[in-house]
Amino acid sequence: MIKSKTKILQLTVTLTACAFLFVPIILSVLAGVTANYFQGISSGFTLKWVFRVWELYADSIFLSMRLAFSCLIMTLIIGLPAAYGLARNPGWLSRLLEEFISLPLAVPGLALALALLQLYGSMKGFRTSWTFILVGHVLYTMPFMVRSILAVLASIDLKTLEEGAATLGASPWQRFRDIVVPNAMPGILAGALTVVTLSIGEFNLTWMLHTPYLKTLPVGLADSYASMRLEVASAYTLVFFVLIVPLLMAMQWASARAQRISQ
Amino acid sequence: MTFRLTNTAKTYPDGTRALLSTKLTVKNGEIVSLLGPSGCGKTTLLRIIAGLETPDLGSDIWFDEDNVTSLPVERRNVGMVFQSYALFPNMSVRANIGYGLKMQKLSKPEIETRVSEVLEMCQLQKFSARAVNALSGGQRQRVALARAIAPRPRLLLLDEPLSALDASLRESLRDELAVLLREFNITAIFVTHDQDEAMAIADRVAVMSNGRIVQSGTPEELYRHPNSAFVAGFVGNAMRLDGKCTGSVLTLEGGGLRLPGEGSGNNVFVRAEDVRIDDNGSLCGQVETITFLGTHYRIGIKGITPNLLTSIFAGQSAPKVGQSVKVAIKPEALILLPAGEI
Numbered sequence: 122m123i124k125s126k127t128k129i130l131q132l133t134v135t136l137t138a139c140a141f142l143f144v145p146i147i148l149s150v151l152a153g154v155t156a157n158y159f160q161g162i163s164s165g166f167t168l169k170w171v172f173r174v175w176e177l178y179a180d181s182i183f184l185s186m187r188l189a190f191s192c193l194i195m196t197l198i199i200g201l202p203a204a205y206g207l208a209r210n211p212g213w214l215s216r217l218l219e220e221f222i223s224l225p226l227a228v229p230g231l232a233l234a235l236a237l238l239q240l241y242g243s244m245k246g247f248r249t250s251w252t253f254i255l256v257g258h259v260l261y262t263m264p265f266m267v268r269s270i271l272a273v274l275a276s277i278d279l280k281t282l283e284e285g286a287a288t289l290g291a292s293p294w295q296r297f298r299d300i301v302v303p304n305a306m307p308g309i310l311a312g313a314l315t316v317v318t319l320s321i322g323e324f325n326l327t328w329m330l331h332t333p334y335l336k337t338l339p340v341g342l343a344d345s346y347a348s349m350r351l352e353v354a355s356a357y358t359l360v361f362f363v364l365i366v367p368l369l370m371a372m373q374w375a376s377a378r379a380q381r382i383s384q
Numbered sequence: 385m386t387f388r389l390t391n392t393a394k395t396y397p398d399g400t401r402a403l404l405s406t407k408l409t410v411k412n413g414e415i416v417s418l419l420g421p422s423g424c425g426k427t428t429l430l431r432i433i434a435g436l437e438t439p440d441l442g443s444d445i446w447f448d449e450d451n452v453t454s455l456p457v458e459r460r461n462v463g464m465v466f467q468s469y470a471l472f473p474n475m476s477v478r479a480n481i482g483y484g485l486k487m488q489k490l491s492k493p494e495i496e497t498r499v500s501e502v503l504e505m506c507q508l509q510k511f512s513a514r515a516v517n518a519l520s521g522g523q524r525q526r527v528a529l530a531r532a533i534a535p536r537p538r539l540l541l542l543d544e545p546l547s548a549l550d551a552s553l554r555e556s557l558r559d560e561l562a563v564l565l566r567e568f569n570i571t572a573i574f575v576t577h578d579q580d581e582a583m584a585i586a587d588r589v590a591v592m593s594n595g596r597i598v599q600s601g602t603p604e605e606l607y608r609h610p611n612s613a614f615v616a617g618f619v620g621n622a623m624r625l626d627g628k629c630t631g632s633v634l635t636l637e638g639g640g641l642r643l644p645g646e647g648s649g650n651n652v653f654v655r656a657e658d659v660r661i662d663d664n665g666s667l668c669g670q671v672e673t674i675t676f677l678g679t680h681y682r683i684g685i686k687g688i689t690p691n692l693l694t695s696i697f698a699g700q701s702a703p704k705v706g707q708s709v710k711v712a713i714k715p716e717a718l719i720l721l722p723a724g725e726i
Contacts, residue, residue, distance in 0.1 A: 278468060284436055285470035287457040289484035289535060299483070303474035 146362075153356035170356035174345070178357065181341035182364065184251060188337060189320040192258040196316050199259070200266035201309065205301055207267070208274035219271070223264040233260060234329030254330045254337065258320045265319065266312035273308030274301075307376060314372035321365055338364070385448050385538045385571050386412050387433075392443035394428050402428040403439075404595040410539075415565055415572045416600075417582035420592035421618070426575045427543060429592070433573060434541050435460045447538050458487075463532030465542040469524050471516040477527050478503070478512045484535035498534060505567065506530040521549050522557055529561070533568055540565070542574035546581060558584050579619050583607075591615050609719075613651060616719055622653040625718075626689050638688030639667040642715050650720040656682070658717035659695035661703065665712030669693065671703050685711060 153171065157164040203222070207215045225233055237257055241247055279301065286296045302309070324339040331340050338361060345354045387410040394403040403425040410416045418426040431437040433445065435457035445453045452460050463484075471480050478499055485495045503509050506526045511519060516527065525545060532540060545561065546554045562585045565572055576582050582589045583603040590600040591614075599606060599615045606619045616622035627636035629647030634640065643652065661683070672692055673684035681702040684692040688711060695711065703709055 277473070278470070281466055281468055281470040282472060284457070285464070285466060285472070286483070287436070288434060288460075288462055288464040288541075289531070290458050290461070290487035291483075292458055295487065300472060300474070304472075306474075 146358075149355045149358045150362070151355075152352060153359040155352060158350075158352050158355070170350075170352045171359060173353055174356045174360050177349075177353075178336070178338075178341045178345070178360075181336045181338050182360070184335060185321050185338035188251065188255055188258055189317045191255050192262055192320040193313055193316050195255070195259045196263055196266040196312070197309070200263055200312065201270060201302070201305070204267045204270035204274060204305070204308075205297070207271055208279055219267070222267050225261050226264050230257075230261065230323070230326030231329055233257065234326045237330065249332055249334075251335055254327055254335060257326045257330050258323060261323060261326055262316040262319050265315040269312035269315065270305050270308040273305050277304055279304075310372065310376040314369070314376055317372065318365070318369060321368075386410070386446075387539055387571060387573070388444075388446040389433065390444045392429075392432060392445065393440045394425075394432060394437060395440050401595055403432070406597055408590065408597065408600075410571055410573060413569055413571055415574070415585060415587045417586035417589045418573065418575045418592055418597075419579060419582040419589050419618070420577065422577060424592040425595040426577075426592045430541055430543055430573060430575045433539070434462050434464050461535070461538050463535065463537035463540045465525075465528045465532050465540075465545045467544040467547060469528040469548070471524060471527055471531070473516055475516070476512070477508060477514050477516060477519070480516060480527060481531045481534050484531065488535055502530045502534045506564070522553050525549065525557060529564065533570065538571070540568070540570045540572040542572065544575055544577070546576075547578075554581075561585060583619075589619075591618060593618075610653075610721070613653070613721055616653045616721065620655050622655050622719060623689070623691070623693060625652040625654055625693075626691075627652070636667065636688055637690070638669045638711070641666060641713060641718075643720065644715045644718060645720060647720065649723055651723045653719040653721065654713055654717060656694040657696045658713055659685075659693060660712050661695055661697055661709050662712035663710050665710035667711040667713070669709060669711055671705050671707050671709055674702055674705055676702075685709065 151162070152158050154166050154168065155162055155164060156167045156169070207219055234257060237253070237260075238248075241253065241256075247253055282300050282304070283296045286300050291299060321338060323337075324343070327337050328340055328343065331337065336344060342354070342357050342361065345357045387408075389406065389408045391405050391407070392403065393401070393405045395401050406429060408416075408429075418429060420426045428437060432439045432443070435452070435455060439445075439453070443453060444451065447460070472483065475483065481502055482495045482499045485498055490498070499512075500509075503512050506529060508523070508526055508530060511523060511527075516524065519527065525548070529542075529545070532542075546557055549557060558581055565585065574585065586603065588600060589603055589606055590597045591606065592598065593614050599611045601609075606615060610616035610619060610622070613624070625634060625636060625641070627634045627641075629635075629643070629650065629652070632643045632645060632647055634643055634647055634652055641652075667688050669685040669687040671683055672686040673682075675682040679698070681697040681699075683695045683697050683702060685695060686692055693711070697703075
């Protein structure tokens with residue numbers, strides 16, 4: 122009897138928590154497909170608002186995708202060798218560098234954006250290009266990539282593995298390609314997952330850096346909340362979910378798989 | 385391949401001299417062991433030979449007629465078995481063994497045949513598709529060996545290849561390794577701190593201490609004719625007989641002992657198996673400890689030397705603790721080494 126009572130309590134708490142998280146989402150999504158939100162569901166369902174969002178904000182969606190993938194490539198190109206260098210040369214200097222890379226985590230995005238504007242604001246071509254936002258995103262997401270790769274590399278005896286490959290005739294580049302990268306894969310995938318998700322969802326830094334012609338997904342969302350009908354804004358949320366949830370799931374699956382392989 | 389190394393030393397940036405100027409030659413097909421306590425420089429020497437450490441200026445390393453001193457490790461064509469095996473966790477057993485062949489740019493079918501050959505030699509066929517993490521310690525050791533020899537290296541280097549295994553497995557793998565190495569007919573150098581291992585596997589043993597090779601020779605030579613107290617103690621645990629030499633007689637606390645030659649100026653050593661409990665013995669002592677070891681007893685006797693004198697006793701019934709015993713040591717079993725050396 123007591124046992125079943127605790128069970129009921131557990132279930133109630135869990136369901137309440139779920140409701141707390143899901144009800145706003147469901148309401149928002151419902152609002153996005155309701156013909157007229159102020160009349161309620163009785164006004165009927167429609168996809169009109171979703172198409173409207175696509176019409177108005179397709180550019181934002183593509184810009185965000187482009188930003189996220191460019192950001193991923195940049196963080197990989199810079200972050201993988203950086204993490205490798207830090208892992209191979211442990212010491213106080215490496216620890217200092219690691220902290221330094223992690224600084225953007227502690228500094229508010231607004232301050233980071235302000236610093237970028239102060240430095241590059243006068244370079245007109247760069248200021249109005251999407252690569253300006255990319256710089257901000259790379260700065261902001263780099264620590265996640267470096268740290269997640271570093272954590273994996275620190276858990277294996279990289280030096281001895283590389284020495285083993287070297288005695289078998291592998292050049293430094295071959296060692297990096299055949300030993301370092303495959304063994305760092307779980308970290309690379311976890312880092313990639315974080316970088317892409319953060320880049321797509323990043324608002325406060327992007328909001329400072331964007332121009333009226335360069336609105337990312339979250340900036341467009343803020344714009345639609347401010348200036349459009351509530352139904353359009355809600356439909357926008359729906360589009361956002363449709364885009365980001367499969368991406369999240371795919372990357373979760375990939376990193377879980379990589380972890381299984383590495384064990 | 386004949387391996388030659390002269391004037392090779394290693395000083396670390398902080399001034400630590402890990403290896404003093406060393407000379408070592410290994411004949412074609414010979415298996416040499418570097419034996420010594422930890423910190424004696426044996427692993428440093430092995431790593432210098434592999435090319436994983438840079439020796440001091442003036443060092444010279446020759447593989448046959450090639451000077452490889454400044455050649456990077458990947459171009460030396462050595463095979464190495466690491467203490468931790470360093471198997472690649474991202475590859476299967478087969479891929480691990482084939483990696484060196486892949487680096488030599490052999491064709492796929494050729495790699496397949498060579499890998500299969502080596503798998504068979506090392507009796508690893510059953511495990512070829514496994515991940516290395518799914519292997520036991522002994523299997524990993526064999527994969528590491530197979531991987532090192534698959535590219536047919538000029539020289540095989542082994543760094544404490546058995547120390548990561550538990551004691552019972554170590555003994556059986558030790559003999560297996562000795563047989564395999566001779567089957568491969570390869571020039572090999574291996575590092576160990578275990579004298580049994582060195583004697584069982586090597587044709588020649590180089591004993592190292594404090595960064596230099598103190599003596600090198602066949603296991604029998606080292607055992608019977610050590611050139612220093614260190615070698616006598618490290619190889620076969622010789623005990624020093626602390627007494628007074630007058631002519632060819634050594635006077636100990638427990639009695640006198642005839643020496644094989646002139647004793648003054650020499651220290652006298654003896655091994656436990658040469659200390660016999662014998663009623664006609666010239667030495668008198670008292671049994672202090674008895675350890676039963678299955679095939680024999682180890683008996684500690686006091687009253688003959690300042691420390692306990694250990695005797696190996698192979699009989700059925702050992703004397704009791706506290707019992708007085710007579711001890712005999714044959715003159716030819718005594719080892720005389722000049723006093724004043726380390």
